[in-house]
Amino acid sequence: MDYIYSILVLAGIYLALSASFDLIIGYGGLISIAHPIFYAIGAYTAGLLAVSWHVPALPATLCGGVLAMIASVAMSLPAIRVAGDYLLIASIGFQLGLLQVIKNVQFTGGDAGLSNIPSAIDGPFRSHVFAAISLVLGLAVVLLIRWIVRGPYGAIITAMRDDELALLALGRNVTRIKVVILALGSGLAGCAGGVYTFYYQYLNPSQFDVLQSATILTMVVVGGMGTSLGPMIGTVLLLGLPQAITFLHLPPSIMAPFQGILFCLLVLLFIQLRPQGIIAARRPQT
Amino acid sequence: MLLVLEQILWTGFANATFYVLFTIAFAIILKVVRLWNFAQAGMMGIAFYTMYAMVNLLNWPGWLALVLGMTATVGAGLLIELYGLRPLRRRHSSSLMFFIYTLIFSELISYVLMLLFGTEPVTLFPSILSPVRIIGGIAVSDWDLTAVSATAVSLLVLWLFLRFHRDGQFLLAVSDNGELAELYGISAQRAYLVAMAIAGVFACEGMYLFGTRAGVLPTTANDLMLFAVIGTLLGGMGRLFAAAAAAVVLALVQSYSVLVIASKWQSLVLYTFLFIVIVLFPRGFRLPSLQRRRVVQPAVTEAKA
Amino acid sequence: MTEVIRLESVHKRFGGVVVADDINLSLAKGEILGLIGPNGAGKTSLFNLISGVVPLDAGRIFLGGRRIDRMPLYRRARAGVSRTWQHMRLFHTMTTMDNMLVAPRVCHGESLTRVLFSPGATSREQKDLRERARRLLRRLELDDVTDKLVSELPFGQQKLIGLARALMHGGDCLLLDEPMAGVEGRVYETMQSVVREEATAGRAVCVVEHNISFIKDLCNRAVFMANGRIVQTGTVDELLGSSVLAELYFGA
Numbered sequence: 002m003d004y005i006y007s008i009l010v011l012a013g014i015y016l017a018l019s020a021s022f023d024l025i026i027g028y029g030g031l032i033s034i035a036h037p038i039f040y041a042i043g044a045y046t047a048g049l050l051a052v053s054w055h056v057p058a059l060p061a062t063l064c065g066g067v068l069a070m071i072a073s074v075a076m077s078l079p080a081i082r083v084a085g086d087y088l089l090i091a092s093i094g095f096q097l098g099l100l101q102v103i104k105n106v107q108f109t110g111g112d113a114g115l116s117n118i119p120s121a122i123d124g125p126f127r128s129h130v131f132a133a134i135s136l137v138l139g140l141a142v143v144l145l146i147r148w149i150v151r152g153p154y155g156a157i158i159t160a161m162r163d164d165e166l167a168l169l170a171l172g173r174n175v176t177r178i179k180v181v182i183l184a185l186g187s188g189l190a191g192c193a194g195g196v197y198t199f200y201y202q203y204l205n206p207s208q209f210d211v212l213q214s215a216t217i218l219t220m221v222v223v224g225g226m227g228t229s230l231g232p233m234i235g236t237v238l239l240l241g242l243p244q245a246i247t248f249l250h251l252p253p254s255i256m257a258p259f260q261g262i263l264f265c266l267l268v269l270l271f272i273q274l275r276p277q278g279i280i281a282a283r284r285p286q287t
Numbered sequence: 288m289l290l291v292l293e294q295i296l297w298t299g300f301a302n303a304t305f306y307v308l309f310t311i312a313f314a315i316i317l318k319v320v321r322l323w324n325f326a327q328a329g330m331m332g333i334a335f336y337t338m339y340a341m342v343n344l345l346n347w348p349g350w351l352a353l354v355l356g357m358t359a360t361v362g363a364g365l366l367i368e369l370y371g372l373r374p375l376r377r378r379h380s381s382s383l384m385f386f387i388y389t390l391i392f393s394e395l396i397s398y399v400l401m402l403l404f405g406t407e408p409v410t411l412f413p414s415i416l417s418p419v420r421i422i423g424g425i426a427v428s429d430w431d432l433t434a435v436s437a438t439a440v441s442l443l444v445l446w447l448f449l450r451f452h453r454d455g456q457f458l459l460a461v462s463d464n465g466e467l468a469e470l471y472g473i474s475a476q477r478a479y480l481v482a483m484a485i486a487g488v489f490a491c492e493g494m495y496l497f498g499t500r501a502g503v504l505p506t507t508a509n510d511l512m513l514f515a516v517i518g519t520l521l522g523g524m525g526r527l528f529a530a531a532a533a534a535v536v537l538a539l540v541q542s543y544s545v546l547v548i549a550s551k552w553q554s555l556v557l558y559t560f561l562f563i564v565i566v567l568f569p570r571g572f573r574l575p576s577l578q579r580r581r582v583v584q585p586a587v588t589e590a591k592a
Numbered sequence: 593m594t595e596v597i598r599l600e601s602v603h604k605r606f607g608g609v610v611v612a613d614d615i616n617l618s619l620a621k622g623e624i625l626g627l628i629g630p631n632g633a634g635k636t637s638l639f640n641l642i643s644g645v646v647p648l649d650a651g652r653i654f655l656g657g658r659r660i661d662r663m664p665l666y667r668r669a670r671a672g673v674s675r676t677w678q679h680m681r682l683f684h685t686m687t688t689m690d691n692m693l694v695a696p697r698v699c700h701g702e703s704l705t706r707v708l709f710s711p712g713a714t715s716r717e718q719k720d721l722r723e724r725a726r727r728l729l730r731r732l733e734l735d736d737v738t739d740k741l742v743s744e745l746p747f748g749q750q751k752l753i754g755l756a757r758a759l760m761h762g763g764d765c766l767l768l769d770e771p772m773a774g775v776e777g778r779v780y781e782t783m784q785s786v787v788r789e790e791a792t793a794g795r796a797v798c799v800v801e802h803n804i805s806f807i808k809d810l811c812n813r814a815v816f817m818a819n820g821r822i823v824q825t826g827t828v829d830e831l832l833g834s835s836v837l838a839e840l841y842f843g844a
Contacts, residue, residue, distance in 0.1 A: 026383060030381065030383065032382060032383055032386050034390070079562075079565060079566040080565055083565065083569040084569070086323070086382075087565050087569055089323065089386065090323075090516060090520065090561070090565060091561075091562070091565050093513075093516070093561075094558045094561040094562055094565075095558075095562075097513070097554075097558060098554075098555060098558030098559070098561070098562075101552075101554050101555050101558065102555060105551045105552065105555075149704070149707065149708075152701070152707055152714070153693065153694075153699070153700070153701025153707060153714060153718055154701055154702070154704055154707045156686065156690050156693055156694050156701065157694050157701055157702055159683065159685060159686055159690075160683040160686065160690075160691075160694045162685075163683040163684055163685055163686065164681050164682075164683055164684075166645070166665075166681065167677065167681035167682070167683065168683075168694065169665040169666045169669070170643055170645075170665060170666075170669050170675055170677075171669055171694060171695045171696075171757070171761050172666050172667075172669035172670040172696075172697050172698070172761065173666060173694065173702055174666050174702070175666065178702070181704050185704065211509070212394075215390070215391065215394050218387060218390075218391070222387060254405070254406075255402060257401075258398040258399070258401040258402040259398075259402065261394065261395075261398035261401075262395060262398045262399060262402065265391050265392075265394050265395035265398060266395065268387065268391045269388070269391055269392070269395065272375075272384060272387060272388055272391075273374060276378075276380065276384060
């Protein structure tokens with residue numbers, strides 16, 4: 002029974018991650034693979050604050066989100082100021098480089114990971130409460146992004162995707178808009194990291210590597226970029242498919258790559274046949 | 288002490304060879320197709336494991352494996368262009384789609400390779416040792432000599448091809464101005480295929496050299512790509528041989544850094560380098576020399592990422 | 593001061609081609625300056641230099657006495673440079689109204705913090721902007737296409753929307769890049785009268801055009817450019833009467 006609740010916790014987290022990534026790549030049209038590292042920064046910050054300074058869960062999570070935001074500005078500002086393409090390269094360097102640091106530095110626990118993170122909630126209903134919190138967070142992220150995108154800021158983001166030069170010539174500071182979008186998306190991912198930390202109470206760097214990028218990317222692309230429902234569909238798919246595969250009773254060494262192959266084929270199929278994803282955005286995205 | 292430095296110089300230089308090949312493969316696609324070809328990691332994986340299978344499962348000789356490996360890699364590259372990139376281009380897809388496509392392609396290949404070959408590191412041949420002779424106090428192995436000469440010859444052949452062969456010149460024309468080239472009857476589509484083929488050959492050659500020297504995993508190509516990316520950036524987009532030179536410099540920097548930095552921080556050195564390059568030399572490191580042509584920089588640059 | 597924009601010794605070369613050779617120009621409030629010349633004379637390049645799409649090699653540009661040539665594109669736009677584009681550059685997945693709403697020199701909607709933390713002020717501003725946009729669109733006879741996607745509208749209306757957007761932006765200096773190209777009849781007249789009204793209201797307008805009758809009807813002064821240089825300035829009649837110009841324009 003507990004098992005179902007842990008799936009729900011993951012669902013909420015993945016929903017937050019995919020919706021915030023969709024803000025960046027779907028609405029903002031920005032190309033970055035560094036989402037998992039901001040998730041990691043949020044998770045590790047929250048975890049370290051709790052372990053070393055006994056900071057309670059909520060402020061620790063918020064700090065994680067803020068630190069993730071700051072880190073994303075450090076990554077994006079130099080790159081975006083040059084030209085759009087360099088963001089991708091900077092994000093690769095940031096994702097891979099910072100992960101190396103986490104893996105090798107003492108105080109994050111290195112390769113062995115960070116453990117003994119105090120639980121924020123105890124008692125027989127722990128899983129239920131966490132599931133509720135996680136799902137609420139996920140939905141809140143989706144709704145926040147939906148609200149922003151439907152307002153005046155959303156019009157500016159769309160204009161930026163349509164014709165950046167024309168928007169610059171109307172006086173909009175496009176660099177700042179891009180940096181802000183990335184910061185918001187990364188901050189939300191950081192908060193999701195906090196939820197993960199306090200539920201599982203153990204962090205390992207391998208959780209946050211480039212393979213996670215592909216996972217989150219899959220959720221967004223297949224679900225449908227630039228929509229509110231898309232990330233939800235993507236999340237259900239991503240959590241549902243592995244469960245479905247377990248019924249095949251494959252040995253674990255085959256399971257992982259098999260799952261990976263399935264997801265990659267799914268993305269490639271969608272790109273070729275239905276690039277807008279399962280839920281097509283009202284306005285053309287690709 | 289000097290001898291140690293000289294040894295590191297030579298070995299570093301020899302080890303730079305496969306990095307140079309990977310960099311050229313990446314840089315030429317960026318130059319001609321204007322694409323950040325992250326599918327190259329997948330191509331490199333296909334290259335190595337094809338050769339590995341032929342040598343270790345079919346017991347075929349190394350040279351045959353190399354030839355067939357190149358065929359397979361070139362084939363993969365052409366398929367990527369024909370069935371992946373061309374449809375995207377026809378649909379006027381955004382850079383995002385190209386990026387996702389190339390990235391996911393490489394991911395797919397590494398998962399397939401994981402399934403087929405497991406997660407233990409393997410080398411192309413059972414032994415990675417080769418005869419060593421001492422020249423001027425420095426240990427020079429047969430591998431070193433093969434690697435350096437093969438790479439030098441490959442670069443020369445490429446240069447000659449670009450300079451004197453029609454297809455090579457078409458590549459340069461298309462990379463300069465694709466639309467203008469079309470007006471003169473030069474097929475951009477053909478140029479893209481030729482560029483992919485060249486990338487395939489260089490990628491496979493690089494994997495042969497690397498795989499006869501060190502263990503390879505299905506995920507190794509991803510790490511090797513970092514060099515290619517930084518080298519290309521440092522050399523400046525569109526400057527192949529500058530990128531090759533940059534790769535050599537990077538390899539040497541990494542070799543020498545062993546003296547001062549623990550090996551676990553090695554890759555961090557590279558990432559830091561990457562960041563410095565982006566912040567300080569985004570258009571590549573340029574020596575203050577005469578510029579043949581100044582490229583017009585628009586307010587918003589466009590390359591398919 | 594009545595001088596809105598001034599160029600001093602502006603110089604720019606692309607590769608081997610000089611597109612702006614020691615350009616000195618100034619525009620006052622209420623002036624409509626015509627910029628004519630053969631293709632490749634450097635007219636659009638001049639607009640690009642003024643608006644900031646490309647940086648100067650040498651020279652200075654002043655807007656209302658402030659030096660703007662060192663500012664990035666978006667700052668110059670905020671300072672008061674409005675322009676239209678040869679290829680329109682409308683936001684093609686958006687409606688007419690939305691195209692207008694992202695255009696004003698200063699808008700709250702651009703700042704995410706303001707949108708998030710002062711929703712009241714933001715929605716009030718949006719209301720005002722919508723009103724302003726509606727009035728502008730009405731002047732240009734575009735009120736019935738307010739909520740249509742711009743990509744679905746006919747060419748002439750798209751051109752008018754480009755002008756409307758630039759006017760919504762509201763800069764003191766208005767640069768119009770071939771506004772009449774491919775346009776005729778009703779749209780032509782509407783554009784003419786609106787531009788004249790804007791100039792009367794105090795804007796400085798500079799128009800690049802090949803349509804000589806438009807220049808004659810509208811502009812009080814004209815400048816003839818060729819090979820990146822200003823060959824002659826004066827009233828439109830003076831320029832058109834000059835034989836040197838006829839040779840340059842129609843000759844080899």
